[in-house]
Amino acid sequence: MKIAVSIPDAVYEAAERLAARRRCSRSSLYAEALERLLAQEDSDEVTGRLDAVYSDEPSQIAGELLEAQRRALHDRW
DSSP states (O other), X not given: OOOOOOOOHHHHHXXXXXXXXXXXXXXXXXXXXXXXXXXXXXXXXXXXXXXXHHHXXXXXXXXXXXXXXXXXXXXXX
């Protein structure tokens, strides 16, 4: 899809230099940048939701589970 956007001159010029160094098109560079930003936003949202869940719940491992993990690791090593 074609779109028109406005960006600061300095950002445009830096993007042009990066695209030239990577030998890729401006379109592919901008698409990759947006994909990375969107993936990071998704990751931040998941982290935020987990933080919200565990802000009210204790995050320590139950004693029985901790002991079972210790035994399993001890037996393995």
